[in-house]
Amino acid sequence: MSTDVLVIGGGIAGIQASLDIADKGGKVYLVEKTPSIGGRMAQLDKTFPTNDCSICILAPKMADCYGHPNIDVLTYSEVVGVDGEAGKFKVKVLRKARYVDETKCTGCEECVAKCPQKVPNEFDQGLGERKVIYMPFAQAVPRVVTIDKENCTWFIKEKCGACKILCEREAVDFDQKDEEVVLDVGSIIVAIGYDIWDPTPASEYGYGKYPNVFTGMEYERMINASGPTGGEMKRRSDGERPHKLAFIQCVGSRNPQLGHAYCCSVCCMFSTKEAMLAREHHDDIDSTIFYKDLRAFGKGFFEYVERAKNDYGVRYINSDATVQENPENNNPIVVYDVAGRPEKEEFDMVVLATTLVPRPDAIKIAEMLGIPLTEFKFFESKDRILAPMDTVREGVYLAGYCREPMDIPEAVAEASAAAARAVETVLAKGVTG
Amino acid sequence: MEPEEQTPETPIEQEEQAPQTPVVQQEPIAEPPVEPDEEAPETPPTPDSEELRIGVFVCHCGTNIGGFVDVPAVVEYVKTLPNVAFARDNLYTCAEDGLTAIRDAIKEHKLNRVIVASCTPRTHAPLFQGVCEEAGLNKYLFEFANIREQCSWVHMKEKEDATRKAKDLIKSSVSKAALLVPQEEMKVDVVPRSLVIGGGVAGLSAALSVARQGFDVHLVEKEGVLGGFTRNLNSLSLGDKSAEDTIKPLIEHVQAHENITVHLNSQVESVSGFIGNFDTTIVTNGSSKEVKVGTIIVATGALEYIPEGLYGYGMYDNVVTLTEFEILCKSGKLPKIKNVAFIQCVGSRGQDKSYCSRICCVISIKNALYITENFAEIMGEEGAERVEVDVSVPEISSRRRRRRRMVSAEGEAAPGPAPTGGPEITIFNRDVTTYGADHEVYYNKAREKRIRFVRYTTDNLPKVTQEGDKLVVNYYHETLKTERKLQADMVVLATPLIAPPDAADLSKKLKIPIGRDGFFLEAHMKLRPIDFATDGIFVCGTARGPADITESVAQGLGTASRAAIPMARGFIQAEAILAQVDPEICTGCGTCEANCPYGAIRLSDDGVAEVLAAACKGCGCCGATCPEKAIQMMNYTDDQLLAQGRSILQGAM
Known part of the structure; x- marks a missing residue:
C-alpha cells in the first residue's frame, strides 16, 4: 500500500x-x-x-x-x-536526460550566453529564438538549463561543447542517460x-499565408515584456506596430467540420483582455472583436466586457469573419456580414482565438x-x-x-x-x- | 445518520471537546509576544545582551548582480559599517557552498544578526532563515537586502550608480538589523471538525469529502430536508432520471456517514474565534447548541431572481420563470403547450443585475429539449388545446404571493404559425452562452431538433402581451429589421441566480466579504477561488456565484480539500510578524477592527484592541490607520523602519 x-x-x-x-x-x-x-x-x-x-x-x-x-x-x-x-x-x-546535472546547475545561464546555436523558441510560440542549451523562460522552475539534444552540435557532430568547457560548476554532462x-x-x-490548435488548415483565416495574422497565444507572448519582442506588437511583414486590430473568435471551435464542436470557454474573455491590453500599450490602437456569441459568463466577466467597450473603446461585431489580404501593404482584410449583407474592413493585424484542444x-x-x-x-x-x-x-x-x-x-x-x-x-x- | 434530535430541556449543550485537541486559545491572544523594551532603540537588547555582531553576505548571483554591481567593492564598504563583524561575497549564496559559508561564519565569528544581499525574500528568505536556525540563530534575526530586482536588474546601464545603490540598500538593512529582536512563533492547535453551512449539492459534496478525509462535520441546513435548490428541479440532464433521484445517493451517503452530524431546520446563530478554533452556535427550532470547529465551509446557495413586472410576469399565468417551469414539469402540472417561448437574460447582463448568470442558457435548452422529447405526453390525446398554468402548485403559489396588476389587452392577435406535428419552441437570446463541451453539446442538439434561436438586443427588448387567450411575444428581427409577433402558449423567463437575502447576515457573522454582485467574494479571483481571505473559511457552489451542478460539486470537493489542510496538519504555525497593541496608548476607538481584512483584531472587554494572533497576517493595516500609534508590527516596528529610512536618506545627502 x-x-x-x-x-x-x-x-x-x-x-x-x-x-x-x-x-x-x-x-x-x-x-x-x-x-x-x-x-x-x-x-x-x-x-x-x-x-x-x-x-x-x-x-x-x-x-x-x-x-x-x-x-x-x-x-x-x-x-x-x-x-x-x-x-x-x-x-x-x-x-x-537533460545533459545537465540538476543538482549542480545554478541557473546562471552563462552557458546559454555562449551557446552559438539558435532554434525557434517554443515557449514564445516560435516567434523568438532560444539557444540549444536553454532556460525555458525567465521564471522557470527548476532554475536549471536543459540541452536540446536534437539540435545540439555536440550530439550531431561532436563539436563545440562550449557549455561544458565554460561551466565552472561542471554541471554539463553529455554522457547523461x-x-x-x-x-x-x-x-x-x-x-x-490543453494544446493550441494550429489554424493553418482553416485557410479562410489566412494563418500561415498572410504574415500579419497571429494566434492569440502568439499575441500574448508578443505583448509580454519578457517575450520575444520585449512587449512590442510587431507585424510579421514589416516589424511596424499595428494601429488597428481585429480579433476573430471561435477559430476552429464550435465547428463540427473540424472536429471541435465545443466551445473553448475562455476565448471571448482572453480576446477581450488582449484588446484592452493593446490600448494599454498604445492609446491609439483600436480593436474590433468579431464573435458568434459573446460568452462572458464568469464572475465579473460581463462587467469586464462592458469596461472594454466603454473605457477601452473595444468594438464588438456579431458576425462570423474570414480574412483576405491587401497585397500592397500586407494588411489583413476581414470579411464579415451585417444583417446578411457582406462587409469588408481593412486592419493592420488580425489575432485569431484558435480553439484549445486536448x-x-x-x-x-x-x-x-x-x-x-x-x-x-x-x-x-x-x-x-x-x-x-x-x-x-x-x-x-x-x-x-x-x-x-x-x-x-x-x-x-x-x-x-x-x-x-x-x-x-x-x-x-x-x-x- | 439521522438528523440529530433536539432535547428541549437543555437548549444549550456544550459540544464535547475532541479528544486530541488541547486547544491553545486565550493565552496567545491575551499575551502576544512582548517586545522587551520599546524605549531603548539606540542599543537594542539581544537575548543575552551581548554586543551586536552583524554578518553580511553579498551575492554575485552569477552575473545577475556581479555583472552590474562591483560586489568586492560593496563588501569592502560593508566592512566599515557599524556593528558589522563579518562580510564576504559569494558567487551563489543559495548554492550549497554559499549556505555552508553562512553556517560556518555564524559559528566562527559569533554572528548574532545575518544579512544576505541578493534577490527576493519571496523565494529565498525561507532558505536563508532555515540556515540561520540550523546554526542556532533565531530566524527573525535575519534580514534581506534585495540588490538584484531592486538594483542590478533595473540599473544595468549604470554600473557605478548600481554599486552605490547596492551599498545604500545594504547600509539601510544593517541599520534595521541592529534593531531586530528574536521572535517566537506561536503554534495553535486546530480542532479537527468542520462546520458546513448549507445542505445543497455543494455543501453535501463538501461535507462528505471532509468526513471521508477523517474529520467530523456538522452540516447545517435551514430547510427540513437536504438537497437545496436542486429540489426545485425536474432533471439535471437529458434523460429519464429526475433531479431528486440523481442526487439521492449523495444525500444517502451524507446521512449514513458516521463523521457527519446533520442539523435540519437549523441556522448558524453566531460565530467567534479564528482558524482552528471557531466557536459556533447552531439554532434548531429555537434551541441552541454550541459547536467548536476548526474550519467553516460556506455553501449557502442562491435564489432565482423573480422578474416582477417584466415580460408580463405576474400578469399572465402562463408567463413563468425557468425554475417554475421545472416545478411544473416535476409535479406533473405542466399544461398542454405547443408553442413555447423562452426569453433569456431577463434582469441580467447589465439590466437589474450586471452579471451573466452562466447557466440559464443551458437550462433553457435542456427544458426545450425536454418539451420536444416528451411532447406526446405533454399534449396528451386532446391535441393543442391550451390549458392555464395551475398556480395552486404550492411551490409556485408561494412564489407568487404578490400584488397582481390588472392589464388591458392591447392590439389584435396575429395569426399564429400554422400548426405542425411537433412543438414550436423559440429561445430569445442575447448570446447563447453554452460554454465548454458539455453545454455546447446541448446547444447543438437543440439546433438539430429545430429549436429556434432568435437574437435580440437591449435596444429592442421583446414584449409579451396577451391577445385573446394567447400570449404574444412582440420582437424585432435583427436581420430582417422588422417587428414580428410570435404566439405562445407559454413564455418561460430565464432569470439570474441571485444571492439570498440572508447572505449579508452571514457575511457579518463570519466577517467574510460580499462582492458587488451580491455573492460571496473569494480571496483571489484567479488562484484562490474557493478560499476566503480569512483563514479557515471557504466558499463553494452558488453562494460564490452562478454555477452548474458539476461545478458546484467540484467546488464542494475543493473546499473539502482546502479545509482539510489545517485539520490534517493539526496546528497552525502563526508567523511572528504580528500586530502588537500597547494597551496604555490604545483609546479603544475601533479603527483597527474596522480596517482589518482578516477579522484578526477586535476590542476586548477592557475596551482596548486585542490581536487574534492566529488570524493576524501582519499586513499592517491596523498599525497604519491607528490614530494613536498604539499598534506596532513585530519585526517591522516604527523604530526599525525609521532607522532603515534615515540610513538611506543619509546616503542621499
Whole structure:
C-alpha cells in the first residue's frame, strides 16, 4: 500500500493539486513533460478579469511547489507505464536526460550566453529564438538549463561543447542517460491541460499565408515584456506596430467540420483582455472583436466586457469573419456580414482565438490508465454530475482543462477537488489494506 | 445518520471537546509576544545582551548582480559599517557552498544578526532563515537586502550608480538589523471538525469529502430536508432520471456517514474565534447548541431572481420563470403547450443585475429539449388545446404571493404559425452562452431538433402581451429589421441566480466579504477561488456565484480539500510578524477592527484592541490607520523602519 500520490502535469491544476495534498502531509510526485513547471499560465501575459500579471501570481506557487518538502518535482519526465490498482499503483516514469546535472546547475545561464546555436523558441510560440542549451523562460522552475539534444552540435557532430568547457560548476554532462524510475503510489491525478490548435488548415483565416495574422497565444507572448519582442506588437511583414486590430473568435471551435464542436470557454474573455491590453500599450490602437456569441459568463466577466467597450473603446461585431489580404501593404482584410449583407474592413493585424484542444498525449495516457476519453478526446468523468473528478478506474482522478474546457479559477478549484478525492482514496485504502 | 434530535430541556449543550485537541486559545491572544523594551532603540537588547555582531553576505548571483554591481567593492564598504563583524561575497549564496559559508561564519565569528544581499525574500528568505536556525540563530534575526530586482536588474546601464545603490540598500538593512529582536512563533492547535453551512449539492459534496478525509462535520441546513435548490428541479440532464433521484445517493451517503452530524431546520446563530478554533452556535427550532470547529465551509446557495413586472410576469399565468417551469414539469402540472417561448437574460447582463448568470442558457435548452422529447405526453390525446398554468402548485403559489396588476389587452392577435406535428419552441437570446463541451453539446442538439434561436438586443427588448387567450411575444428581427409577433402558449423567463437575502447576515457573522454582485467574494479571483481571505473559511457552489451542478460539486470537493489542510496538519504555525497593541496608548476607538481584512483584531472587554494572533497576517493595516500609534508590527516596528529610512536618506545627502 502507498499513500503517495502521482500528479501528471505541472500546470496550474497540477501545481495546486500537489500543494493541497502535500500541505496535508501527503507525499506527491509531480511529473511534468517539459523542463519547467508552470504550464500554459506561465505563457500568458495578463489574466482576466483583473488584468493581474499571470507569471507574477503563478511564480510564487511554482516556487512553493518546487520547494515543498513533500513534493518531488520530476520535470522533463513522462509517465510511460501504469500497473496495479488504487492504493498500489506502480508507475514507470521516464526521466529524460537533460545533459545537465540538476543538482549542480545554478541557473546562471552563462552557458546559454555562449551557446552559438539558435532554434525557434517554443515557449514564445516560435516567434523568438532560444539557444540549444536553454532556460525555458525567465521564471522557470527548476532554475536549471536543459540541452536540446536534437539540435545540439555536440550530439550531431561532436563539436563545440562550449557549455561544458565554460561551466565552472561542471554541471554539463553529455554522457547523461535517460533513466526509468518506478514509483509506488496510491492514487493518480491527471492534469495535463490543453494544446493550441494550429489554424493553418482553416485557410479562410489566412494563418500561415498572410504574415500579419497571429494566434492569440502568439499575441500574448508578443505583448509580454519578457517575450520575444520585449512587449512590442510587431507585424510579421514589416516589424511596424499595428494601429488597428481585429480579433476573430471561435477559430476552429464550435465547428463540427473540424472536429471541435465545443466551445473553448475562455476565448471571448482572453480576446477581450488582449484588446484592452493593446490600448494599454498604445492609446491609439483600436480593436474590433468579431464573435458568434459573446460568452462572458464568469464572475465579473460581463462587467469586464462592458469596461472594454466603454473605457477601452473595444468594438464588438456579431458576425462570423474570414480574412483576405491587401497585397500592397500586407494588411489583413476581414470579411464579415451585417444583417446578411457582406462587409469588408481593412486592419493592420488580425489575432485569431484558435480553439484549445486536448493534448495528443491524452490518448496514450488514457490507454495507459485504462480510462475513456469523450468524443472530443477530453478525459471522461465517471459521472458528470456527482463525480466529475472521478474516472471509471478507482484511484485515478481528473482536474482542469484536460477534463473539460475551463478557465484558471475553475481549474484551481477542480485541482483541489481532485486532491480531496485522491486523499480520500489513499486514506480508505490505507485503512482497509 | 439521522438528523440529530433536539432535547428541549437543555437548549444549550456544550459540544464535547475532541479528544486530541488541547486547544491553545486565550493565552496567545491575551499575551502576544512582548517586545522587551520599546524605549531603548539606540542599543537594542539581544537575548543575552551581548554586543551586536552583524554578518553580511553579498551575492554575485552569477552575473545577475556581479555583472552590474562591483560586489568586492560593496563588501569592502560593508566592512566599515557599524556593528558589522563579518562580510564576504559569494558567487551563489543559495548554492550549497554559499549556505555552508553562512553556517560556518555564524559559528566562527559569533554572528548574532545575518544579512544576505541578493534577490527576493519571496523565494529565498525561507532558505536563508532555515540556515540561520540550523546554526542556532533565531530566524527573525535575519534580514534581506534585495540588490538584484531592486538594483542590478533595473540599473544595468549604470554600473557605478548600481554599486552605490547596492551599498545604500545594504547600509539601510544593517541599520534595521541592529534593531531586530528574536521572535517566537506561536503554534495553535486546530480542532479537527468542520462546520458546513448549507445542505445543497455543494455543501453535501463538501461535507462528505471532509468526513471521508477523517474529520467530523456538522452540516447545517435551514430547510427540513437536504438537497437545496436542486429540489426545485425536474432533471439535471437529458434523460429519464429526475433531479431528486440523481442526487439521492449523495444525500444517502451524507446521512449514513458516521463523521457527519446533520442539523435540519437549523441556522448558524453566531460565530467567534479564528482558524482552528471557531466557536459556533447552531439554532434548531429555537434551541441552541454550541459547536467548536476548526474550519467553516460556506455553501449557502442562491435564489432565482423573480422578474416582477417584466415580460408580463405576474400578469399572465402562463408567463413563468425557468425554475417554475421545472416545478411544473416535476409535479406533473405542466399544461398542454405547443408553442413555447423562452426569453433569456431577463434582469441580467447589465439590466437589474450586471452579471451573466452562466447557466440559464443551458437550462433553457435542456427544458426545450425536454418539451420536444416528451411532447406526446405533454399534449396528451386532446391535441393543442391550451390549458392555464395551475398556480395552486404550492411551490409556485408561494412564489407568487404578490400584488397582481390588472392589464388591458392591447392590439389584435396575429395569426399564429400554422400548426405542425411537433412543438414550436423559440429561445430569445442575447448570446447563447453554452460554454465548454458539455453545454455546447446541448446547444447543438437543440439546433438539430429545430429549436429556434432568435437574437435580440437591449435596444429592442421583446414584449409579451396577451391577445385573446394567447400570449404574444412582440420582437424585432435583427436581420430582417422588422417587428414580428410570435404566439405562445407559454413564455418561460430565464432569470439570474441571485444571492439570498440572508447572505449579508452571514457575511457579518463570519466577517467574510460580499462582492458587488451580491455573492460571496473569494480571496483571489484567479488562484484562490474557493478560499476566503480569512483563514479557515471557504466558499463553494452558488453562494460564490452562478454555477452548474458539476461545478458546484467540484467546488464542494475543493473546499473539502482546502479545509482539510489545517485539520490534517493539526496546528497552525502563526508567523511572528504580528500586530502588537500597547494597551496604555490604545483609546479603544475601533479603527483597527474596522480596517482589518482578516477579522484578526477586535476590542476586548477592557475596551482596548486585542490581536487574534492566529488570524493576524501582519499586513499592517491596523498599525497604519491607528490614530494613536498604539499598534506596532513585530519585526517591522516604527523604530526599525525609521532607522532603515534615515540610513538611506543619509546616503542621499
